[in-house]
Amino acid sequence: MPVVATKAIVFSSIKYGDTSLIVKCFTEQEGLKTYMVRGVLKSKKGKLKAAYFQPLTLLQLTANHNTRGTLNSIKEARVFPMYETIHTSIVKQTIVLFISEILSNIIQEEEQNEILYNYIETSLIWLDTHSSTANFHLLFLLNLSRFLGFYPDTSNEESFGFSLLEGSFTNKSYDKSVITGDNFLLFKRLLGINFDAIDIISFNKKERQKVLQVIIRYFELHLEGFKKPKSLDVLESVFS
Structure with a gap:
C-alpha cells in the first residue's frame, strides 16, 4: 500500500x-x-x-x-496554511459551505489535476485574506467552469443575448436557454475578470441572486447529474 x-x-x-x-x-x-x-x-x-x-x-x-x-x-x-478569518466570519463560512457542497458534487476524478487544485487553493486563500467577498462565490463558480471545460466563449460580445446551452453570445432570443436583458447584462459583468477586480462589481441583493441563478442553471446544463445545492437557501438568507 x-x-x-x-x-x-x-x-x-x-x-x-x-x-x-x-x-x-x-x-x-x-x-x-x-x-x-x-x-x-x-x-x-x-x-x-x-x-x-x-x-x-x-x-x-x-x-x-x-x-x-x-x-x-x-x-x-x-x-497548512491556517485560515485567519474564514472561521470567524458567518458570511465566509456560508460561502465555504456552499462551495464545498458544489465541489463535492462535481469533482469525482481520482487522478492528478494540479491546475484545478491550485485554482481552488489560491481562491480560498484569497477569500481568507480579503474583506470584499460578497460576490466571491459568483466569480469562483464562473471561473471554475474554465477548468471543467465550459467557460463562456466571449467572442461576439456585441450580441444582445447569451446561450447558456451553447456557452456563447447570440442573438437567438427565441431560444429558451438564452438570457437577455438584465440577467444578460449582470452575467456579462463577471466575464473575464479575476478576484482582484471583484471590487469593481457592485451587485445589490436581488442582482446577486439573479446572477447566481443564472450560473447554477449554466452548471445544470453542462454537468450531467449536477444537483442544486441544499446550502443555496442558507447562502441567500445570509446575503439578504
Missing part, C-alpha cells in the same frame, strides 16, 4: 459510527480520495483532530492510498 505525502482540500466529512469520520478530500497528487479516520471524535490525544476536517480546510497529509478501491487512511495531517 503506497504512502503518499500530498496537499489536500477537505470537501466533506460524514460521521461514521460514534467515533469515526469518512472524509472526502481533493488531493494535489491523486485527485479525489476518501479516507476513514477512525476514533477521531473520541480521542483527545490522537495526532488527528476532528477540527482538521471542516469543509475546505487546507491540509498537508501523509496517507496510505489503496489501489483496491477500499477506503484510504491518514497517517498524519496538519492544517
Whole structure:
C-alpha cells in the first residue's frame, strides 16, 4: 500500500459510527480520495483532530492510498496554511459551505489535476485574506467552469443575448436557454475578470441572486447529474 505525502482540500466529512469520520478530500497528487479516520471524535490525544476536517480546510497529509478501491487512511495531517478569518466570519463560512457542497458534487476524478487544485487553493486563500467577498462565490463558480471545460466563449460580445446551452453570445432570443436583458447584462459583468477586480462589481441583493441563478442553471446544463445545492437557501438568507 503506497504512502503518499500530498496537499489536500477537505470537501466533506460524514460521521461514521460514534467515533469515526469518512472524509472526502481533493488531493494535489491523486485527485479525489476518501479516507476513514477512525476514533477521531473520541480521542483527545490522537495526532488527528476532528477540527482538521471542516469543509475546505487546507491540509498537508501523509496517507496510505489503496489501489483496491477500499477506503484510504491518514497517517498524519496538519492544517497548512491556517485560515485567519474564514472561521470567524458567518458570511465566509456560508460561502465555504456552499462551495464545498458544489465541489463535492462535481469533482469525482481520482487522478492528478494540479491546475484545478491550485485554482481552488489560491481562491480560498484569497477569500481568507480579503474583506470584499460578497460576490466571491459568483466569480469562483464562473471561473471554475474554465477548468471543467465550459467557460463562456466571449467572442461576439456585441450580441444582445447569451446561450447558456451553447456557452456563447447570440442573438437567438427565441431560444429558451438564452438570457437577455438584465440577467444578460449582470452575467456579462463577471466575464473575464479575476478576484482582484471583484471590487469593481457592485451587485445589490436581488442582482446577486439573479446572477447566481443564472450560473447554477449554466452548471445544470453542462454537468450531467449536477444537483442544486441544499446550502443555496442558507447562502441567500445570509446575503439578504
